[in-house]
Amino acid sequence: MNREALVRQRGQHWKRLSELLHTAEQTTGTRALGPSGISELAALYRSLASDLMRVRRDRLGPDLERHLDNLAGRAHNALYAGTSVGSSFKLSTLILDFAPALRRNLRFFLLACVLFYGPGVIAGAAAYTDEAYALAVLSPGQLHDMEEMHSKGHAEGRAANQSAGMTGFYVYNNVGIAFRCFATGILYGLGPLYFLLFNGLTIGVVMGHLARVGHGENIFSFVSSHSPWELTAIVISGAAGLQMGFALVSTGGRTRLGNLRGHGLELLRQVGGAAAFLVIAAGLEAWYSPSALPPVVKYVTGALGWVAVAAIIAFAGRKRPVPDDVRALGGVSQPSLRGVFRRPPPRAEADEGAT
């Protein structure tokens, strides 16, 4: 069949397909077409497939081929848009799957803990005993600012207006740090390595120094109630970042990119949980931590916060089934503390071999 005959015979169908697609694209997708419209679209798409094959085989012209390619692409997108596997967003899914995802990848969480709390504790102890150490890490000006900021207790509380402002700041600043800590994990984990060590060190020095100069109660009573949520969230996003970097190195027999893509959703679950923690932390830090409540109450809140965080990480979502994407990665057994340091079992062969 020559080109003219094909265009004469099929041109009307292509035009009709283009019209249907235009309607679908300008409105709510294929739903706007109604049942008859959708089946018409599907039929036109299938017949277009054979037209395109014919144009390619008989070399009826690159411009015609491009035109039909474009139509096919648009039709494909319109028809399959609704079915892209489970693409509807469920916040509950993300929240409930967060803790199990964290438990499945506990070794990264523990590594991030060591990287964050390790320097924190050491630097805190060092700065508490020796001012020279604090000065080696932070400038005198920074230390002075910190002393100024926490020289007074919280007996007066904080005005609601100011708290509202600080909520925005804490969300912007802290969630931003956590997201950046995760995102830069793509650089072979170097980003989270830096952010975890740096933040751990700085926080440790500030705490130790303030305790040494006698503002201990001011600072500890301030940070105690929100710190369980905030610190854990930073560690979790760091852990997700480290895992992303590690996915590039240890690929489990897949290509680097394939392995990275395979881990994407699992990482997103952890970051989603961290973000939720940080929103809780921002609320507490702005409204509760600077309030005029006696320090003891805040310490108790802090202790309860740690219990809550530990309980969420240990128990939340225990009944959730292992998600399909994790199953597809293989090698991830049921979460257990014993499994953390064990090598994952060897993967079954020929998962994605000669297909």
Place this chain on the structure above:
Amino acid sequence: MAPLVDTVLEIDTPEHLAFRTRIAGPARRMYAWILDLLLRAVIYMVVVLALGIFSVAGADGLGMGLTLLLVFLLDWFYFTAWELLTGGRSAGKMALKLRVVRHDGLPVGWRESLLRNFIRAADITMLPFPPFVLFVGPMVMALDPQFRRLGDLVAGTVVVVDEPVTMGRAVAVTPEEGLLSELPASLPLDRTDLEALELFVHREHMSPARQEELAEIVSPFYADRLSLPRPRRATGFLGALWARAQDPGRRVEQRAAPDGEEHA
């Protein structure tokens, strides 16, 4: 067939139909990104001006809080919001006719969109190489055959050109009419020859002298293949070849295909 060395994304569908889309290049994506940056700046300024009302009312803390919240949302969720609402097109991408798709050609979902836009923070990381500053994302794009930045690599997405394709654009080459009658009905041209001719005759913004210069490089080969004398005007000769290949009325099947194959 060997994979095409081209910026083309070939997508296999369940119907065993492989269709092709053009992958967007770094320059075009950069323009789109700059447009989005400007739009974000405008949104920011408008909202900050509007929130000035809180300062007037004496609640400047609330105003500041909302402003920072807005900056946070613009930083991390601006692109995701656009991509989910429009099927993969931010304002800048719309203006430059680009679209984010999954590597299987389907529209992006919330997972891909969130991931690719979180990792944006790594893509805009700057590496200092005095006196230059290099952004990570564009460097990665330069190394990737599909121009993907880090976020695209993790999320499994590609940015493609989403332009309507029209048939029969203006032809910038006039075929030499006298030659047309000398050409045989069936031209010994394969698909790549046709593609090259097609590109040549549609190429605009080229001076006639340069056109002729380019045409002179290839026209002797075609003339020899057709056992014709070397053409006097190479451009006109190529134009005539193309016109003949396009001319459906006098076109004869290149391969004497048996009738049965028509139904295959």
